[in-house]
Amino acid sequence: MNTPAQLRRGWTTGACAAAATRAALIRLWGGDWPESVTIALPRGERPSFAVAHRAEGPGWAEAGIVKDAGDDPDVTHGALIVARVRAAPGGVTFRAGEGVGTVTKPGLPIPPGEPAINPVPRAMMEEVVAELAAEHARAPDIEITVSVPGGAEIAKKTWNPRLGIEGGLSILGTTGIVRPFSCAAWIASIHRGVDVARAAGLGHVAGCTGATSEKVVQALHGLPDHAMLDMGDFAGGLLKYLAKHPVPRVTIGGGIGKITKLAQGAVDLHSARSQVDLEALADLAGVPEIAGANTALEASRMAPDLGQKVAEAALAQLVGRYGTAADGTRIGFDVVVIDRAGTVLGRAGP
Structure with a gap:
């Protein structure tokens, strides 16, 4: 494909959520907080993300990644994408935290009532859980709550309200990569x-x-x-x-x-x-x-x-x-x- 190579690419909210999930799980399962984490994207790229936020409490840990959209004028550039993880039965489940929307209308890739976390970001986070569960001999039963502080206000600049995504942003991305929009x-x-x-x-x-x-x-x-x-x-x-x-x-x-x-x-x-x-x-x-x-x-x-x-x-x-x-x-x-x-x-x- 022919793309504008002179522009710096960035990372999707989905990639940031997966990286945040990895950092939080490392801590939840007994490791030291990492300074950065590396994840695999759907096309095989393995970028590293600096961990910008860390918090923990009884039975949970959360990490945050600052989204870098590269040279794309993305409204979520600079937003903090946070993932909180805790053990919960039923495999990997997802919740919408502060600033992440909930789907209320049909016609989107996620059914009504679900957090607005699209299929590929979900798959990326599930892959992170499966990989770390195998490393730590843990059951891959994890609840992931994704938050974007200030996301409800940012979402007003998107088409989410018209599409029936209420309460905040969508966690998006099919490749993990933001291609510069110039x-x-x-x-x-x-x-x-x-x-x-x-x-x-x-x-x-x-x-x-x-x-x-x-x-x-x-x-x-x-x-x-x-x-x-x-x-x-x-x-x-x-x-x-x-x-x-x-x-x-x-x-x-x-x-x-x-x-x-x-x-x-x-x-x-x-x-x-x-x-x-x-x-x-x-x-x-x-x-x-x-x-x-x-x-x-x-x-x-x-x-x-x-x-x-x-x-x-x-x-x-x-x-x-x-x-x-x-x-x-x-x-x-x-x-x-x-x-x-x-x-x-x-x-x-x-």
Whole structure:
């Protein structure tokens, strides 16, 4: 993938929570407080985190990590991510502490009533517990309470209230890594990716919104790594450049929420700058109840063929607006819509 290497990457709240869990468990199970801890991220990286907060009491210990978002203007940059651990039956369980929200609406990866701690961060913390339990000959029965002091106020700057996440922030991350969000640098990297693909004589490239859709699209089409353009939310940055520097075939892939925005005419897919029009989506699906859905993913569960309809509508937008390059060259588009697990919900195009 082509990413803006000049920008410093950071770590997700999920990675920080996993590191804090490790530090707290080391102390709970009889070790000295560590100055820093190292954890394994989903893609194999092993970063170290300085422990910034330590506390303990009868039967519990807690540690905190200050989130470093790198050069990304993340609202949680500098926040203290705290994990308190204590022995409790039933395997690894999670609680929302101060500043961590609770899910109240369907359509998110965590069901209503649960702490807003997403699946990958949960898996990372469970891995930490399993590893240390084996080392210390302990049962991996641990309750983890994740807190973010001041998180409720920070959450007001996010879309959490609209999504029905009440009381604070979500603990997020699919890779553990925060990729720097700089419009100019990111779009420049997309342009350079197109240039490299054209120079290599590639006739087919793909722009995807994230790691999961990239993996699915690459497997579907058997594309080499240098055909995969790290489009992210910047669909317009890719499409406008392709209109001047065409490639014969372009696949656009992403989750149903992002591709729905594209189907509705948006080319900046970031949640701060475009939103899914659920009433229009209900009209597209022919299912009025979708207008009351929380997310496009929830809407897709109300209409099994919605992913296909979204793919077709997005394809129509792409062909109509970008199908003919400035020099008259025709660009053949296709669209792949997936869910969070990587299941293909719809495909349109050749």
